[in-house]
Amino acid sequence: MKALYFIMFLTIMVSGCSTEKMAVRLALPLVEGQYAALQEEADPELAKNALPANLKMMEGFLKGDENNSAILLRLSEGFCSYSFSFIEDTEPDRASALYQRGKNYALRALVAETGVENIGKLKLDQLNSALEKMGKENVPSLFWLGQCWGGWLLLSLDNPRAFVDVSKVESVMQRVLVLDASYHYAGPHMFLGAFYGGRSKMFGGDPEKSRTHFEQSLALTGHRFLLSRVMYAKTYAVQVQDKKLFMEQLNTVIKSSGNILPEQRLANEVAKLKAKRLMEMVDELF
Numbered sequence: 001m002k003a004l005y006f007i008m009f010l011t012i013m014v015s016g017c018s019t020e021k022m023a024v025r026l027a028l029p030l031v032e033g034q035y036a037a038l039q040e041e042a043d044p045e046l047a048k049n050a051l052p053a054n055l056k057m058m059e060g061f062l063k064g065d066e067n068n069s070a071i072l073l074r075l076s077e078g079f080c081s082y083s084f085s086f087i088e089d090t091e092p093d094r095a096s097a098l099y100q101r102g103k104n105y106a107l108r109a110l111v112a113e114t115g116v117e118n119i120g121k122l123k124l125d126q127l128n129s130a131l132e133k134m135g136k137e138n139v140p141s142l143f144w145l146g147q148c149w150g151g152w153l154l155l156s157l158d159n160p161r162a163f164v165d166v167s168k169v170e171s172v173m174q175r176v177l178v179l180d181a182s183y184h185y186a187g188p189h190m191f192l193g194a195f196y197g198g199r200s201k202m203f204g205g206d207p208e209k210s211r212t213h214f215e216q217s218l219a220l221t222g223h224r225f226l227l228s229r230v231m232y233a234k235t236y237a238v239q240v241q242d243k244k245l246f247m248e249q250l251n252t253v254i255k256s257s258g259n260i261l262p263e264q265r266l267a268n269e270v271a272k273l274k275a276k277r278l279m280e281m282v283d284e285l286f
Helices: 002-015 019-039 044-064 069-087 092-114 124-132 136-154 160-179 183-197 207-220 227-239 243-255 262-279
Strands: none
Touching: 019 044, 019 069, 019 262, 044 069, 044 262, 069 092, 069 136, 069 262, 092 136, 124 160, 136 160, 136 183, 160 183, 183 207, 183 227, 207 227, 227 243, 227 262, 243 262
């Protein structure tokens, strides 16, 4: 036993790891377990009430290990998902701030992983050069950077700064698409479908690209990740004024079992809530 303690002591000393950092890293499996349990939750209201405390707990962990990319990544994903799932439909200004918060954590994760500073402030050609040097190990951080950044952008189309960022967000997610198109339930395809479908052609939208990405997203997930259908209806179908497609996608979501993808039960239950809300707005949208 004494030998074991001595080895642990040497490990800490050699790695330069403080006791606080070691404690945080030992707690990470618990964080991952909590994350998985939230994703499997069938009651969206329970998850909505639990998420803020979960996020603040992880921010507390981060104070003990400021460059821990695993915690930074979970915080980025957490703030982005919380904003998208529960805030943006009713409190867009607050959602915008939460997306920015998630974006900042994703940027910090990329700095920890790659050493590249100020990624969000690079000019487009500089950003593209930096992205080309990133590999599959950087996909999670790049994906949540794009998600948070894009979430903010779609809520800020009246902000001149948003137009400067459009091409940068597109470059980030296109790089993710090249590296791993299936990441997070074909998330790059779903994102780009909404990205091209959520704006008119005058503002850089591209309905044909949008439709193609949504169809690929649905195919790659076996049509089980219901948020893809919701975003297909909300963006592409509304933009091209295809009421039939809009109704078909949302009715399919509402009638589907939330448990068709158990590890993403919460996302599917959120999709059902969003689908019902959109159905109530059909006369305004068409």
